[in-house]
Amino acid sequence: MSITHHLDDATLMSFAAGALPAALAAVVAAHVEMCARCRQEVGVLERVGGALLAELAPAALERPQPPQPIRTPAGVAEPIVGGDSRARIPPPVAGLIRGDLDDASWRWLAPGVWDHMLPLSGAGKLRLLKVAPGRGVPEHGHGGTEITLVLRGSFHDEIGRYLRGDVAELDEAVAHKPVADMGGDCICLVGSDEPERFHGLLARYWQRLRRF
Numbered sequence: 001m002s003i004t005h006h007l008d009d010a011t012l013m014s015f016a017a018g019a020l021p022a023a024l025a026a027v028v029a030a031h032v033e034m035c036a037r038c039r040q041e042v043g044v045l046e047r048v049g050g051a052l053l054a055e056l057a058p059a060a061l062e063r064p065q066p067p068q069p070i071r072t073p074a075g076v077a078e079p080i081v082g083g084d085s086r087a088r089i090p091p092p093v094a095g096l097i098r099g100d101l102d103d104a105s106w107r108w109l110a111p112g113v114w115d116h117m118l119p120l121s122g123a124g125k126l127r128l129l130k131v132a133p134g135r136g137v138p139e140h141g142h143g144g145t146e147i148t149l150v151l152r153g154s155f156h157d158e159i160g161r162y163l164r165g166d167v168a169e170l171d172e173a174v175a176h177k178p179v180a181d182m183g184g185d186c187i188c189l190v191g192s193d194e195p196e197r198f199h200g201l202l203a204r205y206w207q208r209l210r211r212f
Contacts, residue, residue: 016045022122136179144194153186
């Protein structure tokens with residue numbers, strides 16, 4: 001697996017510090033499990049943070065609980081669900097669905113497009129999005145940050161092409177129209193802290209279906 005689209009350094013720093021909204025943290029955790037480069041970077045940031053904390057005077061503080069789901073320790077192998085290598089699911093995601101990705105309770109949104117909401121305690125929305133080959137999501141912007149991780153297949157947009165393990169990290173300054181590549185369904189894990197911004201009648205209908 002060759003990952004070419006990685007997380008921003010500032011996002012990794014916020015993740016290591018436990019400062020990301022729960023939905024975004026879940027996607028980052030899954031990517032970190034799949035990406036050796038980002039996993040190593042998070043390890044470095046955590047060690048730096050630990051060293052800084054060690055220099056502080058002791059204080060009676062209640063440690064906040066990390067958002068759910070949390071990442072598993074570095075080096076833990078990804079479980080293979082259903083015996084199919086295409087269904088290899090990073091641990092932070094595997095704990096939120098029953099069985100294979102294909103076993104999720106997919107909700108029809110539009111021809112060739114489905115989603116599945118994932119349980120989450122904390123801020124934002126976390127979902128799986130499945131798009132059939134050649135189909136796409138209407139062009140949209142973002143009210144805040146949206147992080148998309150490819151779990152199966154691939155897609156492309158105005159920015160580039162994303163394969164398994166790649167992440168697309170977008171903010172309110174970016175609008176795009178992602179389209180699934182040919183060759184199989186594209187399934188992504190999507191975390192966002194604010195609703196998307198759709199335009200046009202069909203796009204607004206899409207947004208109502210998504211019920212952010």
